[in-house]
Amino acid sequence: MDKIIVKGAREHNLQNVSVELPKNKLVVITGVSGSGKSSLAFDTIYAEGQRRYVESLSTYARQFLGIMDKPDVDSIEGLSPAISIDQKSSSHNPRSTVGTITEIYDYLRLLFARIGHPHCPKCSQEIKRMSLDEIIEKVRIQILNHCQTEKIKPQKFIIYSPIVRQKKGEFKELFINLKSKGYTTVRVDNKIFNIDDDISLIKTNKHSIDVMIDQLTASYSQIKDKIFVANLISRLRPVVEQSLSLSDGLVVLSKSNSKDILFSEKFSCPKCNLSLPEIEPRMFSFNFPLGACEKCKGLGTIYRIDPDLVINKNISINEG
Structure with missing residues (x-):
């Protein structure tokens, strides 16, 4: 009913x-x-x-x-089990809410923490955590689908490890360190450089730096070959592992004439450079520092001085 x-x-x-x-x-x-x-x-x-x-x-x-x-x-x-909250609250404690009085607050925290889908608070993109095998499978599917779309000529794919995401600095020591580890190519602000080039960056500007881990080509005819696909998977595993290790859990797949695709093994939004800790029920509690609003500290009230109550604008300084 x-x-x-x-x-x-x-x-x-x-x-x-x-x-x-x-x-x-x-x-x-x-x-x-x-x-x-x-x-x-x-x-x-x-x-x-x-x-x-x-x-x-x-x-x-x-x-x-x-x-x-x-x-x-x-x-x-047509009645169902009912909950009744009187407008005349028996408690003046700001931490006492409809959710706590009815005792559904704890269940809601569990619901959001266990089956909720986190989204980036800046760009609203859903944040997912993927395993190594899931990332490899996603990369493989992207390569195969792109080759099926672009059938005329072989397509070029590059695996990058994004080690710097929109941060200020010159990063001279970083380039020296990468060179000592054997890396030869980097992409700085979407421009390709050899690691031996004189890469001069403006210290006060934000930069993005990606390290090229591997590059490969594949054609429409090759992806029909089962042996080629099997070798592709075998090749991708160490490449993806290396990228995840270098960039703390991130992999970028660059495709010919297409936008880059970024994969993450953590709860993070690579687009906004925002990372989230493991989602726990206490993060949805206003009694816990990480779950409380930074402005009101979980109280729902901000205490401020009202200048109109301090100064009487209708009288002079001598009269006041």
């Missing part, structure tokens, strides 16, 4: 009221003082819903809850 049907409600000052209320909707019961708003919402609908719910429990559980009196009403259909 998609609605609650109340017939002949006579609780308190209600005069044989019959009404139909839609379910899964925000329903407002309004009227002048004494018209029976609370009598209908709290003393009739909620009371009957709570009474029926308690009656469905075991005898042992009922002794702790107690059974409410049946309201003066002919019939109520």
